[in-house]
Amino acid sequence: MELLGVFTNIEQAATAVEQLVRAGCPEETITSVTSVPYPPGVLIRGQRRGWFHRLTVGGALLGAAGGFALAAGTAWIYPVQTGDKPIIALFPTGIIAYEGMMLCALLGTMAGMLLEMGLPDLRRRARDPEIADGLIGIAVTLADETRRRTVEQTLLAAGALRIRTDEAP
Amino acid sequence: MSTPAEPHRDGAAANAAMLSSTGPATWRWYLLALLLGTVVTGGLTAFSYQVMTGMVVTGINRPVMWGIYIVNFVFWVGLSHSGTMVSAILRLSQANWRRPILRGAEAMTVFSIMVGGLFPLIHLGRNWVFYYIIPYPSQYGLWPNFRSPLLWDMMAITTYIIGSSLFLYLGLLPDLAVARDRAAGWRRLALAMLALGWRGTAQQWQTFGRASTVMACLIIPVAVSVHSIVAWDFAVTLVPGWHSTIFPPYFVIGAITSGVAAVITLMIIIRKAFHLEAFLTPLHFDNLAKLLLIVTALWSYFYFAEVFTTWYGHQPIEWEVFSFSAGHYPLLLMIMLLGNSVVPLTCLLWRRVRRSIPALLIISLLVNVAMFIERFLIVVPSLSHKNVPFLWGSYRPSWVELTVMAAAFCGFALLYMLFAKFFPIMAITDVREEHEALRGETVRGRTRLSTLIDEE
Numbered sequence: 001m002e003l004l005g006v007f008t009n010i011e012q013a014a015t016a017v018e019q020l021v022r023a024g025c026p027e028e029t030i031t032s033v034t035s036v037p038y039p040p041g042v043l044i045r046g047q048r049r050g051w052f053h054r055l056t057v058g059g060a061l062l063g064a065a066g067g068f069a070l071a072a073g074t075a076w077i078y079p080v081q082t083g084d085k086p087i088i089a090l091f092p093t094g095i096i097a098y099e100g101m102m103l104c105a106l107l108g109t110m111a112g113m114l115l116e117m118g119l120p121d122l123r124r125r126a127r128d129p130e131i132a133d134g135l136i137g138i139a140v141t142l143a144d145e146t147r148r149r150t151v152e153q154t155l156l157a158a159g160a161l162r163i164r165t166d167e168a169p
Numbered sequence: 170m171s172t173p174a175e176p177h178r179d180g181a182a183a184n185a186a187m188l189s190s191t192g193p194a195t196w197r198w199y200l201l202a203l204l205l206g207t208v209v210t211g212g213l214t215a216f217s218y219q220v221m222t223g224m225v226v227t228g229i230n231r232p233v234m235w236g237i238y239i240v241n242f243v244f245w246v247g248l249s250h251s252g253t254m255v256s257a258i259l260r261l262s263q264a265n266w267r268r269p270i271l272r273g274a275e276a277m278t279v280f281s282i283m284v285g286g287l288f289p290l291i292h293l294g295r296n297w298v299f300y301y302i303i304p305y306p307s308q309y310g311l312w313p314n315f316r317s318p319l320l321w322d323m324m325a326i327t328t329y330i331i332g333s334s335l336f337l338y339l340g341l342l343p344d345l346a347v348a349r350d351r352a353a354g355w356r357r358l359a360l361a362m363l364a365l366g367w368r369g370t371a372q373q374w375q376t377f378g379r380a381s382t383v384m385a386c387l388i389i390p391v392a393v394s395v396h397s398i399v400a401w402d403f404a405v406t407l408v409p410g411w412h413s414t415i416f417p418p419y420f421v422i423g424a425i426t427s428g429v430a431a432v433i434t435l436m437i438i439i440r441k442a443f444h445l446e447a448f449l450t451p452l453h454f455d456n457l458a459k460l461l462l463i464v465t466a467l468w469s470y471f472y473f474a475e476v477f478t479t480w481y482g483h484q485p486i487e488w489e490v491f492s493f494s495a496g497h498y499p500l501l502l503m504i505m506l507l508g509n510s511v512v513p514l515t516c517l518l519w520r521r522v523r524r525s526i527p528a529l530l531i532i533s534l535l536v537n538v539a540m541f542i543e544r545f546l547i548v549v550p551s552l553s554h555k556n557v558p559f560l561w562g563s564y565r566p567s568w569v570e571l572t573v574m575a576a577a578f579c580g581f582a583l584l585y586m587l588f589a590k591f592f593p594i595m596a597i598t599d600v601r602e603e604h605e606a607l608r609g610e611t612v613r614g615r616t617r618l619s620t621l622i623d624e625e
Contacts, residue, residue, distance in 0.1 A: 031371050032371045033368050033369050033370055034369050034374070035180065035343070035346075035598060036598050036601045037375075037377070037598070037602060038371075040371075040375065043371060044371040048372075050375070050379055052380060052383075053383060056383055056387075070304060070315070071315040074304065074313070074314075075315065075316075080314065080316075089315075089316050092315050092320075092321065093315065095321050095394075095398065096315055096320070096321070096324055098394065099327075099328045099391075099394065100324070102328055102332070102387060102390065102391045103332065105387055106328075106331065106332045106384065106387050106388070106391070107331070109380060109387065110338075113339070113376055113377070113380035114365070117367075117376050117377070119365040119366055119373075120365035120366050121365065121367075122366060123366075127350075127368070129350040129351070130181075131350070131369065132180075132184065132347040132350035133180040134181065134601070135180075
């Protein structure tokens with residue numbers, strides 16, 4: 001279950017986060033929901049390290065190998081003897097391997113980014129359309145109902161305009 | 170230091186202003202779309218006629234086997250350069266003035282590379298077997314010869330189309346969510362699907378920021394490679410005037426020049442059409458004009474280096490090509506030198522010109538006309554006067570080729586119009602991030618300074 005407190009300004013939202021942590025909410029269960037990025041620490045601290053770049057590197061290696069196999073393999077299977085030139089031409093094979101590497105690195109980055117973000121996310125989430133206009137959301141994930149009242153009171157005490165939930169209306 | 174207009178500090182007002190292009194279409198929009206659509210239909214009809222009749226309806230003939238289609242190919246691929254590449258460079262260098270320009274430039278890249286990528290296919294004699302260029306197991310046992318630069322083109326352009334589309338989509342993702350939350354009906358449903366459930370959590374923004382940097386780092390070498398490969402289409406042949414080691418960097422600089430000029434032209438049109446004067450200020454045009462000044466200076470240097478080496482060596486066939494170009498196309502050569510070198514290098518030195526929107530519109534259009542001519546003067550004279558004098562000839566494009574070319578320009582404009590109608594044409598969250606950062610101001614001495622970033 002998720003509760004989303006909506007604030008008009010960044011100071012109130014930051015205060016809410018601090019008070020939620022003081023009230024016993026683990027920081028990893030709290031996140032900000034904003035329409036513009038804020039530097040780490042302004043609202044939420046201690047973000048975990050990302051891993052999507054591993055897919056970038058993996059994609060690059062795979063693409064380079066695939067490109068090399070495509071160009072060199074084609075020349076190997078269908079040899080065209082031209083004078084005393086080698087069957088596998090170095091520069092063309094390098095160009096195809098390079099383009100394959102960059103293509104798969106780009107695809108890997110995009111796929112990795114979406115996976116790391118958890119997108120596409122089709123679950124019902126607590127939303128407030130006015131966040132798009134600049135309001136600040138502080139979302140708290142609760143394992144059960146026991147802390148719901150405390151969290152709601154903390155958010156409202158910090159100045160939340162309203163609280164949304166991910167429950168069906 | 171200038172600060173944004175007060176109403177735009179308010180997120181809702183800024184969103185509304187930046188999403189104004191997605192509002193209901195006016196009769197002028199429909200009229201323009203109809204006009205552009207008519208020309209595109211005309212181009213499709215001319216191309217169909219070419220397919221049914223054969224390449225005889227074009228002006229292509231021995232010895233000039235590459236005509237206006239290949240000129241267009243080089244021009245459009247060049248045009249596609251600055252969008253994504255300049256956007257990526259400015260993103261990496263954290264130049265804050267880039268923000269209102271990003272989206273328009275990135276969309277320009279995607280549509281111009283799409284248009285450019287069509288020309289080699291249009292140029293093929295038997296267009297219907299274009300798929301032979303794709304390596305796949307077939308009953309003929311035919312595989313492409315990867316030693317051919319045309320195969321490198323196919324790989325590079327495919328990579329660039331996919332890469333620049335992903336780069337555009339990546340930047341669009343948070344803006345799609347903003348547009349989704351303000352939309353209704355089918356548009357809301359479509360935007361929700363495209364936004365993939367983006368919420369703007371701290372973790373999403375963190376990953377988004379890092380991914381943007383990685384994508385920017387990846388797309389720059391791809392862009393450089395694409396135009397280098399297009400240059401190698403020419404440079405690896407033994408045709409006089411083409412066989413030059415300077416061609417790849419010369420082509421890349423030419424591409425960036427035409428791309429920056431096209432970004433300026435498009436930004437002026439977008440600014441006027443969607444009333445975005447508060448976001449696209451003279452400061453942005455001043456900075457773009459400085460960029461154009463630098464790249465035209467580089468282009469002039471490369472052109473001088475190429476011509477000087479040819480003149481000094483004075484090899485008969487090399488000099489013959491240059492003499493033919495100057496003697497047969499003196500007007501085109503003069504427009505090229507004026508538009509790509511003399512006019513921008515003299516006019517853009519002045520701050521008043523750089524901040525004058527009408528002057529910049531004229532200069533940016535002139536640069537692109539000159540750059541198109543430069544592509545023509547690279548392709549045609551060299552083929553007209555190759556090594557065997559009894560095969561010398563000339564080339565004049567036919568009405569079919571010119572109609573297809575007109576359709577390409579109108580098709581590009583139509584795609585851009587449709588994009589601006591359905592998607593945010595300004596990078597909303599990027600612009601608002603800057604406005605948000607500018608709120609953190611402090612008084613120092615007699616002025617107010619930003620505590621986080623500087624707009625310049």
